[in-house]
Amino acid sequence: MNRLLANSVLRRCVMNGGRIMTGEHVVQSPEFAAAAVFSFRPFDRSVMVADQDFGSFQWRRMMCSAAEPAAKAPAVKQADAGAAKKEGEDQVAVSSYWGISRSKITRDDGTEWPWNCFMPWDTYESNLSIDLSKHHVPKNFVDKFAFRTVKLMRIPTDIFFKRRYGCRAMMLETVAAVPGMVGGMLLHLRSLRKFQQSGGWIKALLEEAENERMHLMTMVELVKPKWYERLLVLTVQGVFFNAFFVIYVLSPKLAHRIVGYLEEEAVHSYTEFLKDIESGAIENVPAPAIAIDYWRLPKDSTLKDVITVIRADEAHHRDVNHFASDIHFQGKELRDAPAPVGYH
Numbered sequence: 583m584n585r586l587l588a589n590s591v592l593r594r595c596v597m598n599g600g601r602i603m604t605g606e607h608v609v610q611s612p613e614f615a616a617a618a619v620f621s622f623r624p625f626d627r628s629v630m631v632a633d634q635d636f637g638s639f640q641w642r643r644m645m646c647s648a649a650e651p652a653a654k655a656p657a658v659k660q661a662d663a664g665a666a667k668k669e670g671e672d673q674v675a676v677s678s679y680w681g682i683s684r685s686k687i688t689r690d691d692g693t694e695w696p697w698n699c700f701m702p703w704d705t706y707e708s709n710l711s712i713d714l715s716k717h718h719v720p721k722n723f724v725d726k727f728a729f730r731t732v733k734l735m736r737i738p739t740d741i742f743f744k745r746r747y748g749c750r751a752m753m754l755e756t757v758a759a760v761p762g763m764v765g766g767m768l769l770h771l772r773s774l775r776k777f778q779q780s781g782g783w784i785k786a787l788l789e790e791a792e793n794e795r796m797h798l799m800t801m802v803e804l805v806k807p808k809w810y811e812r813l814l815v816l817t818v819q820g821v822f823f824n825a826f827f828v829i830y831v832l833s834p835k836l837a838h839r840i841v842g843y844l845e846e847e848a849v850h851s852y853t854e855f856l857k858d859i860e861s862g863a864i865e866n867v868p869a870p871a872i873a874i875d876y877w878r879l880p881k882d883s884t885l886k887d888v889i890t891v892i893r894a895d896e897a898h899h900r901d902v903n904h905f906a907s908d909i910h911f912q913g914k915e916l917r918d919a920p921a922p923v924g925y926h
Contacts, residue, residue: 689875699799700876704792706924707878708891709898714849716897718842718904724911728839736847742814747855747864748805751892754848755798756815758896760823761841761903762791764830769916781917783906789923790899796876797892803870804885835910838903845900852893859886898925 687695687702695702720726743750766787773780807815830837858864869883877891902922909919 697872697875700796705876705878708894710890710894712894712897712901714853714893714897716900717846718839724833724836725839728836729843731840732843732847735844745854745858745863747851747858748801749807749811750851751855752798752801752805752807753811753815753818754851755794755801756819757822758844758848758899759791759794759798760819761826761830761837761844762787762789762794764823764827765834765837766791768827768830779917780921781915781919782921782923783916786902786921786923786925790902793895794899796872797895800870800873800876800888800892803872804867804888834916835907838907838910842900842904842907845896845903848896849893849900852889852896855889856886856893859889901925 684698689695689702718725720729739750739753743753766784769780769784769787772778773784826837826840829840855864859866864885866884866886869879869885869888873879873888873891874881874883877888879887879891902925905919905922906916909916
């Protein structure tokens, strides 16, 4: 009985636009009518099914009442939503609640710096006067093992890539960027465990890894890897990372000697690359923009200029790793000798 009376009163209220009649007084309250319907309806499935018309009207009313403040609210700023478009640009500038944003960085000519993967202070002019013919002659078992291991690794590479030096360089850089990261990581953990300084070697090895990664970013601009080459990269990198990790834990001097010989092979490969460019077998295309900015090359630089500076980098990495191995062979730790930070 009470339910029927309540429903009757509430229906009359809704049909009168939400006006509640109490004697001669009229109270305007659309929200109250919708809320009252919601409050007094029992949560009984049988009742809700029997009263479908009023129930559907009730939900439409509730939805309209909830959406009304949102319609009147001012538009939310793009910054609050997490992204905002720069005026006159198609780029999306990601904003942060934490206030993190990149300051405006320009080139020497005043144009905006286009790269996020490296900054102007990371760039340098490569030292091309380095001796490319240096070779560490194997003297003991460790040296001979490292030398023969690298020579064996070269065989499948020669078979697969032959004289496709662009693809070969791409594969080489995916491997060459691993040792510096592994060595830097392990030295970092050792420094934390033993509360010791690294003598700058953590930074030096991570610089090497970053430099090799930039070689790869450059080569990707020149050579578009096919799907099976990407699959090969995944396989080789997975195997090499774990193998080198174990070798570095067991014998850092062997690990660095292997990398030294790998870099010698890299110098040889890039020298052959240059020969094919000079002979016309490989087109001497314009240098990618990322290479021009990273090595501070002239605007009219070509592929030959890029390969020349990359080869010089590999020669520097050769020297650093043979030097690191020599330190271990002398019974010392890397932190006992000054690290070649910034050695390019």
